[in-house]
Amino acid sequence: MxxxxxxxxxxxxxxxxxxxxxxxxxxxxxxxxxxxxxxxESATLFRQIEALQGLYIDLGFKKSLPTTRGWAASPDFLMELARHALDEKPQVVVECSSGTSTLVLARCMQLNGGGMVYSLEHDARYAQETRAQLERHGLQDYAQVLFAPLNNYTVGSDTWQWYVHDVLPPLAQIDMIAIDGPPKDTGRLARYPAGPALFPRLAPFGTVFLDDAKREDERAILERWQKEFPRLTQSKRNCEKGCVVLRLSGAA
Incomplete structure (x- = not known):
């Protein structure tokens, strides 16, 4: 036992x-x-601090920028926008949503000596905040924040909630598009309509920047755009939330 x-x-x-x-x-x-x-996470945070510092130095901001955390565009994405705008000097820039990116692009227009940013913003309160920031930085002559409520936008048999984009002035062509809206909670593939609504108006070698490209919806949108707009080449940028740049190959 x-x-x-x-x-x-x-x-x-x-x-x-x-x-x-x-x-x-x-x-x-x-x-x-x-x-x-x-x-x-530490490496990512360090890259964002570097990019933010680079924005202040390269663009010579004398006053503080709004937050670049949370829903706002990250500093590395903003740096991609700024570098392109300073290098290629677009005259007509269209944004889907407004905020810190509007200030960055407007400052680039000012440094370039010309150009205009048109920002589509569905939130009236946020649109006014961005206008106030433009005034604070003395950039109101280089950007217009256009109140553009979300409304039904139909392509084929599908309907999205997207900006009422007829608030845009008559533009012959668009040199640069920055897409960081509408918010994903407005519906699946929320940013897809930017393609059929704006891409046909791109100038030769016009360029599109898509933020949040690591998300599943944005990857699906890019696949759809690739099929529908084959003349737009796609390339990735190493950004915190993902960034894909689409560039028109040239004149048709």
Whole structure:
């Protein structure tokens, strides 16, 4: 009987030991995963600080910019917009949504000595805030924030909630488009209508910047645009939330 109890005790102890080893190994994996995630988050944060600092230096802002966290465009995406605008000097820029990106692009127009940014904004309060920021930075002559409520926009048998874009002035061609709206909670593939609504008005070598390109909806939108607008080449940029640049190959 004692031998049996001794063997049973050893089996129980062995089982407990194996369970403990399993838990320790699992804890090690969690700790290593947390460390890797922490390293990745730290590197991302550092890149955003670098990009934000670069914006202040390259664009010479004398006053602070609005927040670039949360729903706002990240500094690395804003830097992509600024570099393109300064290099290629677009005369007509259209934005889907407004905010810090409006200030950045308007400042580029000012530094370039000309050009105009037209921002479609469905939120009247936010549109007014962006106008106030433009005034604060002395950039009101280089950007117009257009109140554009979301309304039904139909392509084929599908309907989206998208900007009432007839608020845009008669534009012969658009040199640059920045897409960071509408918000994804307005419906599936919320930003798709920018393609049929605006891409046909792109100038030769006109360029489109799509923010949040890491999201599943945006990837699906890009696939659809690739089929419907084959003359637009697509290239990725290494941005926090994902950025894809579409460029028109030239004149038809």
């Amino acid at each position: 004692l031998v049996y109890l001794g063997a049973l005790f050893h089996l129980i102890a062995l089982a407990l030991l194996l369970d403990l080893v399993h838990k320790v190994r699992r804890l090690q994996r969690v700790v290593v995963g947390m460390y890797d995630l922490s390293q990745e």
